[in-house]
Amino acid sequence: MKQWLSSKFRRGGKRREAKAAIRVGIHFAQTSVTMSVLSADHTHLLACVTRPCSRDQVGRVLGQLVDEYDVKGKAAYVTLSRKDYDTQFVDLPGVGDDELRDALRYRVTPPGVLGSEEVVTTGVRLSNERETNAEEQTLVRATVISRNLLDWIVDAVDEAKLDLQAVFPRETTLITLARQAAEAGEHSVEETTYPPTLSVFVAELSTGLAVARRDNLFLSRTVTLTVDREAGFSENQIQRLTTECVRTAENFNKRLSSTPLARAYIGPDFAGMATVRERLADALGIDCEILRIPPHIEPADDATASTAATPEGMLAVAGTLNVELPENASIYERPSRTRSVTSPELLAMGLVAGIAVLAVISGVQAWLVSGARDDVERMTTERDALQAQVSTLREEIEAVEQAEPDARYVAEQERLERRRDLYTRILNEFEGVDTSLIDGFASPLRALAENRVDGLWLQSINIEPGNVTIRGKSLSALQAETLAGRLRDTSAFRDWSPRRIGVDNFSNAGNGITFLEFTMQGPGLFAAATPVQDGNSANETGGADLQRLLRRLNNGDN
Incomplete structure (x- = not known):
């Protein structure tokens, strides 16, 4: 050949x-x-x-x-x-x-x-x-x-x-x-x-x-x-x-x-x-x-x-x-030449290649069959071992399913549930806390400090939810009105509306100087805060109740 x-x-x-x-x-x-x-x-x-x-x-x-x-x-x-x-x-x-x-x-x-x-x-x-x-x-x-x-x-x-x-x-x-x-x-x-x-x-x-x-x-x-x-x-x-x-x-x-x-x-x-x-x-x-x-x-x-x-x-x-x-x-391009599939050279090459491929396939198959026998024996042994492990695990699972829960775990579960209920009550109590004063007094006091009026000084400031009272002395009645006007131009007192500005109690300090005592009072500074209306509301919280709950939390109440 x-x-x-x-x-x-x-x-x-x-x-x-x-x-x-x-x-x-x-x-x-x-x-x-x-x-x-x-x-x-x-x-x-x-x-x-x-x-x-x-x-x-x-x-x-x-x-x-x-x-x-x-x-x-x-x-x-x-x-x-x-x-x-x-x-x-x-x-x-x-x-x-x-x-x-x-x-x-x-x-x-x-x-x-x-x-x-x-x-x-x-x-x-x-x-x-x-x-x-x-x-x-x-x-x-x-x-x-x-x-x-x-x-x-x-x-x-x-x-x-x-x-x-x-x-x-x-x-x-x-x-x-x-x-x-x-x-x-x-x-x-x-x-x-x-x-x-x-x-x-x-x-x-x-x-x-x-x-x-x-x-x-x-x-x-x-x-x-x-x-x-x-x-x-x-x-x-x-x-x-x-x-x-x-x-x-x-x-x-x-x-x-x-x-x-x-x-x-x-x-x-x-x-x-x-x-x-x-x-x-x-x-x-x-x-x-x-x-x-x-x-x-x-x-x-x-x-x-x-x-x-x-x-x-x-x-x-x-x-x-x-x-x-x-x-x-050349204006003519030769097409790429391809050898006919029926040419003697290609047929002979195909025949030789086919014989070689068949020989390789036969050798590979013989090697695969020989190796397959060893694999079957090895895999049979592994299968038996796995089946024994499955039987053991099945018995262990059945034993676990029939066991009673440990009393310690049951007690711990009940304690954690009581703790969870306590946290829930505390959160509910906090929802009823009055937040009208949450912004504090820094802004109103800063506004009072930045808007001074000559000839006027303050003696007391009382800030309550929904009401502000300012008392002081001045040399003139108009100075109290001036202070009220300036405060309303600030962001802290923008919603404050003094309903009464009282000027009375003249006093003589000597040297011909007369002082006037004034009082400015009105709502609006914390008007956005909504007071609790119903004492029986679920969210109403008394100070004593909230303190009691917090003490229980601090003491690790179970």
Whole structure:
């Protein structure tokens, strides 16, 4: 079993390596489909063929090419036609690369009448070497494509029985072609001295311009320029293309990089391209070469080389040259691959795992059964001991239930009950105590002390519940009235109403001074206190009764 599984895994690993080694490049034009096949060692172009077809026939025609060149199940890379997507530039500060795709979806403007849910987006950050102090490059070149169109591409590749890996915009493949051409030359390819390059890709209806340094894109533009490949360039087209390239180079040198543009590539080659290359080299003052597929890749035959030199063939081949680009370079996201539950590897692994689980279960069950026997004997012994304890406790409970209460406890209970009754009577007696004088005499006396009247002095103050009598002497009868008025303005005498103010008993102190004796009397000082009305009330308490009860409490009366 082990040897069989090992051989199955080895054979499966080789098949996966074979599928990943050969790369199939695809380019969908409006009226044709182009497929290229790059060898496993990436040095031979095994095929590059273009077949005319309408878009609804693409899946069938591509499937025929797959069968013809025996590349079913191989990794496939699609390069888009410029008409199939839109490019926008979006500023996205504070957004990480892993969030870039989702953030762009809500920041781009959907082309035409499409809504945000009907488009798929991705993007790459644009480099700017002059912003050395910036923490991150926030400007992003976004690629926007209709979701329906992307689904159509995926379905066509699936129908052809290919394993779709990525879908690249045209600008990405231009960077790849320029880098491959630069690395094949004799100039430096070190990271610090790698030359910035301008790539110019001339298609039938539009021309793409991109400036990059290695895989770092600085800027990209699309110029609408209709060129007949058979007739070649007109003078006006040469002049316009040269002007656009010069403007792009100046923009790059002044705004984006401290290292000036060092090289330019223009292609693919067709009638008049040599003239354009020379004109462009003179205008830019740098080396300018024809853009081709890398020289280290050898076409299988002349037909393959001829097709690879066309715009469609070059884009198909370029998509297979660099597959180590970041995930955001592809507008297509590969779904997470799950192994089929019926695959031989998983079935074999499941069988081995099942046997191992059964063996473990059998061992555990045997161990549990052996231990269970010991547990049964131990628990039986414990049960017998517990039953004996239960019988003993039952006998003790019955004896306690039949026992008579202790006379000492009965006597103590009766004593405590008498004590409780005494406390209850004392509380009831306290409820009948007259509280009219509870506030004391401090406030009235303080009011009398604070409201002095010159020429008047007090001789006696009698404060009783519901009545206050003040006696004294004064030099004038009005002074007693003044004192009464002042006292009524205080809080202590606010409710006091003197009913009588008597002034009499004149006396002569000598030296011509005459004294008057006055008496002020009236209720109201403790009017809030309610005297006991009924001598037979349950709450009425005489002083003797209360004293008697307290003596009983103090003596510990039982």
